[in-house]
Structure formats: C-alpha cells, structure tokens
Amino acid sequence: MEAIKLSMTISSEEYRQKLTAAFSPEILKALLLAVADAYRTTPEHCKRHFDLPDRHDLIGHIRRARIHEGIRGVAERFSLKAEDGPNLNGSSRFLSIFSGEIRMICCKISTKRSMLRPAKIRKVLAKDNYDAQHLLFGEDPARTEEALQHLAVLVHAPKGRSRDQAGFIDIVIPNRPFTQYMKRLELFSMFPAEIAEHQELFKRRKRRIDAEGA
C-alpha cells in the first residue's frame, strides 16, 4: 500500500475539507435529523412503556439506541459502511460509520464546550488524529504503511433540562490525547431551515397530543 506523506501538520481547514469530502451536505443533514429524531421520540417512547422513577434513568440508554439506529439508517441510505463493535473490555458496543478518510462514532457530552472523555477505545481509534504538537515531538505519520483514518465524533447533548430536544449536534475531530478539538462542524448552524421545520413538526404534534390529553 502506498505510504501517505504528510509534510506538515493537518490544519483545521484541512480537517474541514476531509470531513466535507467524506460527508456530503445531504449526509450531514441526514445525520442531524436522525439524532434530532431520537431526541424527540425517546421521551414519548419511555413514557409509553415505563413509569417513573425507572423511566428517568432509561432515557439516556434508549436515546443512544435510537441514535445508533438512525445513524445506521443514514449509512444504509447513503451506502456508507457501518460497523458495530465492542469497546476494549467488551462492556458495551458502539457504532462507527466510515467514509473517505473518516471514521465517525457518536457520543453524548455534558455541554457544548465539554471535552470527550479519553476512553481507551477512543484513544485507539484516534491514533491518526495528528496535530502540530505531535509532529513537533517526532511522531511522523508518513511512516505509516496504511492509509490514515481520522476519528470524527458526532457529539450532542440535551438542551438545558429539556430531554426531548438537543441543545447542539456537532461533528468534532479531537486530537489524540483528547485535550482539544481540531475541527468542529455545527450542524444546527449549517441547516437552520431543516432543523426549524423538524422542530415545528414535533411542536405541532406535541400541541395536538397535549390538547387531546386536556
């Protein structure tokens, strides 16, 4: 396999290019809607099937499953490779989708500015996420015999205390030690009309359900 030569650090702009080359605007929009769907539908699903207090703790788990299902559906829709795999100690499974030089997983974080937890598996997956610092310390990605595969993470979190709405849905590229994000795509800002339409649909539905309930 042809070795990949990197003469300089990979800049933020280069990561943006890699991300947009891997994921077209249609795919990014689809990922946004799939995650937004999971946020909207999970509380309703849990309410239908579980009582409090158990319901409270379940929402996160069920939302994760629904996000995975939605993203897997996006991968199938756009003929991307999707792979389910266990973490390093086998305690849970996670979904990856692949396109171009990017492997994307998804993860809930606490706030928009929170850093991803450097879980062992993520560190392994982020081995090719070089930044300037690593090049300075003599780590040369040109030595690799394999094509680089950068880890992107679709990060999301609820909007404040409301559990049926995402506060943000972004795609980030973390550096290898998970100390900073080298690139961030803010999907809400990229597709304001689509997310507004999606929110309006659900608001109308919620109003109708509330009205019928009253």
Next chain:
Amino acid sequence: MKIGTIGFVGERLREGREARGFTAAALAVPLQVTPAAITQYEKGIQSPRPDVMDRIIATLQLPAVFFLRKPERESGVVFWRSLANSTKLAQMVGECRLGWVQDITTTLEEHLELPPINLPEFNIPRDPLAIGDELIERLAAETRKFWGLGDGPIENVTGLLERNGIVLARDDLRAPALDALSKWCPENHSAFCLVSSGKESTARSRLSVLHELGHLVLHRGLDRWHLENKKLHQLIEAQAFRFGGAFALPAESFASDVYSLSLDAFVNLKYKWKFAIGMMLKRCESLGIGKEETHERLWRSLSSRGWRLSEPLDDEIPSEHPTLLADGIRFILDQKVLTAEQFCYTCALAPRDVEELADLGPGTIDPTLRTNVAMLPTQEPGAVPPITGKRATLFSFPSR
C-alpha cells in the same frame, strides 16, 4: 288468477338482495317462499304477491319504488381491490352500492352542476402487459403536472379527486376483505369510487383512493375479461399500486426526503407525507433506495413493533371525508328544491342508504335516525343516592 305486483322489476330484487348480502336461499326464509320462487321473481317469470312484497320491503329495508323502477345507469368496468380474498357476495354488495352512488349522483345532476371530469388523456396501451414501471412513473408524474400539484405532499387526496370530477363515497362495504372499488363509464365520461370506511387508517385509506385513481388513469380502456383473468388482474392491481405510490410520493422529492432507513425517520416522514410507513417502505423498494437486506430488516422491525396492524400517528392524521354528495344534497334540501322524501324517491333508495353513501350525518334525511341526546343533571361527587324501592326480583330465562 294469481295476484302479483304490477311493474315489479325482477333485476332490482336481485340487486337489493345482493346489496344486503343475502343469497337467494337465505332471503327465502324471511320472505316465507321457496328459493326457486326468488329465482323466478328475479328472472321476471313471476312477480311477488302483495304480502310477499311487504316482506321484501321490510327485510331488505328498501322502498317499494326501488323494486318498480330500473334506473338508467351507464355500465362500465368495475375495478376491485382485494378481489383475491374477498367473497363473491362481498363483491356484489360493493358493486350494488357503487351503483347506488351513481343513482344519487344522477339525481343530484338533475338539479346541480357537479365538477366535470378532469382526467388527463394519455395514449396508454390496451394490453396491461405492455404497461411497464417506467411508463407508470411517468404517467403519475404527468397526472400531478396536469393537476398542477408540484412534487410535494398532498394535503387532501379525497378533495383532490372530487375537485377533478371523480365522485367518491366512503362506505363500510359490509365486507372486511374489500378495500375499494371504482368504475369508469366511458359514454358520459364519469368516474365513481367507493372506498372502505371500516378498517383502514387515514394514511392507508389515502393510498386506497390513489390506487383507484391509478385504475382510472391507466386502465380506463380495459375490458371486463382482463379483470376476470386472475394473472392479469394481479398485474393490474400491482400497476394501480405502483401508480398510487408514484403519485403520492414522487420519486425525486420523496427520495431526497428519505434521510435515514430507520423506522424513526419514517415516522417523521409520515407526519409530512401522510402515508403509511409500510407504503413508504414499499416505495423505497421500488425506487431502489437501500439494499434488499435493509428492506428485510425494516419489514422485520415493522412487524416486531406491531406496526403492520397499527402504526404510529394513525390516530393523529385527520380523516378525509368526501363532501361533494353531502354538500349537494344539503344544498338541494336547504334551497327546498326537493324534500328529503322526494330526493329518496327520485333515486329510489332508502333514506339510511343515502345518508351512509353520501356521508351525511344520521338523521339528515331520515328523522327517525336522529339521536336525541339530553343532558342529565350532574351529580355532586361523593353524593351517593339512597337506595329506594323494593328489592329486585330475579327471573330466570326459559331454556331453549
């Protein structure tokens, strides 16, 4: 000399019997005659005695005039949905009631001008085998264009067909295996559809209506024998479904809306397009969106969630009711052009049947069907009324 009923039309007894779902043998019992006598009445060899005639009217719940007048009804090919699993008797019920929709329309047309038929004329092969998927997709797109619909969701499918001159009625059809039927009358260019009001959700019923539109666009030129051939009939049904799907969910705009092949995404799309999730999955299959194994996974998932019987949003999509016949009748009655009795007499139908087929509320025509609801005084919570009066006595029912 035998006393019969002067002017009795035997064919109408057969029609009335079939419309009520009686076999000749079953009807013979309440009429207190032999099945052979029924056959003779129907063939016009004999006419019923006055006492039998009274029992016919009472049993079939049709007015006397029904049996004395043969309406001038244009014949045409009737297209069926669910022919395979519906009984012959159920089909007859449907066909008779569709004929009654025609009679109501004819009576209305004597006093009102209904929207003229506005179906596009295409050069379609008369042989169903020559109608391919590509042609169906193109014709569905051209029909949308002809009606100026663009390529977005259709808000009200029933209203759309009515505005374009297709007379629609909803009826429970008295047979669960029947979904819908339609008829094209080539001489005066009129089209009638009867859609089941019973089991289907609005999302599914909207497809039934478009399925019938598919027949009216694609199969107007077919002969009855095409429908009697089982294999051809299956093909014709598949073509009408393909047309319905293509008309409801245009290839380009629908495909660009399918952002994920997951059931959650389809629930979201159902809210926008107002068609059943199962139908959208089928549409994805026919448009080649996703792989075969993806479709299989989604169908399995659909079944395991119990969505083949009842889907999310089924109770949230407002139902569509035809309004053309109901508005026409109300107008005629309000303007005192005819009284309710005169209207029913003219179309030779029972008030209840007119009310059901025209989707009028019960009691609009027949005052005896009006529900009288009176508000009772509400009781204070906790105030249990004292038990007064004698103790109840138990009576045992006589054994059979």
